[in-house]
Amino acid sequence: MIRPFGINEFLFILFAVQWTLALSVVAFTGGAVGGLLIALARVSKVAPLRYAALGFIRLFQGTPLLMQLFLVFFGLNIFGVGINPWLAAAIALTLHASVFLGEIWRGCIQAVPVGQSEASWALGLRYYDRMKSIVLPQAAKIAVAPTVGFLVQLIKGTSLASIIGFVEMTRAGQIINNATFDPFTVFGLVAALYFILCWPLSILARRMERRFAVATRR
């Protein structure tokens, strides 16, 4: 009954890396769009937009990601969409990423000196041109390091999708472990694969942070 941990088991887990990556990419891409909208709403002159964005953020920051996953997973079912772990995980993680990127980017937008906006207004630039040509390019420079940092969190966060039955790396590990009863080997491998994905990104984030610190010192 108990299978030994062999090459096939190894490959099963290794191939699951693609699902971890796919979920990360989807959540990060969706989160980038949502995050930009939230960040812009948070710095908007229109008060209702600001409060709506803030309420949304409070809601998601005040509840565990796991509960959000559950709520989306079972919520979709209530609304007549069949059980679909992929869709549920993608939606929940996208919302999660939107909220956190939104807050990171809001800070970066606000770190651009107000004089830059004043100069834009004085030149008659409209909102779109001011944001696109002046504020966001400068905010983006500051945002790169913390954004990569968050991406690392997000990749690790996809492991929670295993609980609603989405077969990514962690779930693949559980499946193999149930067959081999060799948890140390299995989860050691899974952890190592996460590390291989995340460590270079962490180094990249730290290096960019240092470069930014040097660039802003002068």
Next chain:
Amino acid sequence: MNAISEAHGPGDVARAGMPAVQMEGVDKWYDKFHALKNIDLEVARGEKIVICGPSGSGKSTLIRCINQLESVQKGRIFVDGIELTAGPKNVEQVRRDVGMVFQQFNLFPHMTVLENCTLAPVKVRGASKAEAETTARKYLERVHIPEQAEKYPAQLSGGQQQRVAIARALCMNPKIMLFDEPTSALDPEMVKEVLDTMIDLAEEGMTMLVVTHEMGFARQVADRVIFMDKGEIVETGNPKEFFANPRHERTRNFLGQISGH
């Protein structure tokens, strides 16, 4: 070039009789702080006005109201006959025709000097890139830094940056120029080059409102000097009178302080 000057359009004729700037009973508060108190001011076309006063007197706030970087709670402001206080469409229109130079330059650090100068003409006036560049090079020539066009602001000295800021504003072909302490952030040896640029501009007939402590500039260029204190216009006069016989105690104290050191 043509597209830019045409942008002023036919409305010019209708508004030709209006003063450049007209403020009527303007009040502004920051929460409880009464920043501007019942300001009445009329600036004729081509007039050069220097505004001075102690810090916190409201002089920067006053000129920032003219392009609505600050909104006011009471009173009316007309710029070139357009009522600023009547709505956002008017604000947009006024901002296109009013140039501003800031104490901290506020150049766009991620753009070259040339890009700084061409952005607004292209985006706001709808000029072509080539037209905008020709205009920009012309004005960079006039502020004596044509050779810096491809550099980034951080590669220039403070005085050069402020001259770029002046050129950037001129590229919009403004009718009025506002200067908010343009030399206060400069090293002393760079003050002159910026003031000389402003004097050139004044001699060409530009309508200018200048907040500054450079009293030499006021003497040489101003048609009128305005002294503000605690949000009020205390005294206004032509520079000769103003410096020789200030009427108010507060003006005398202020002039004594700035010439005393």
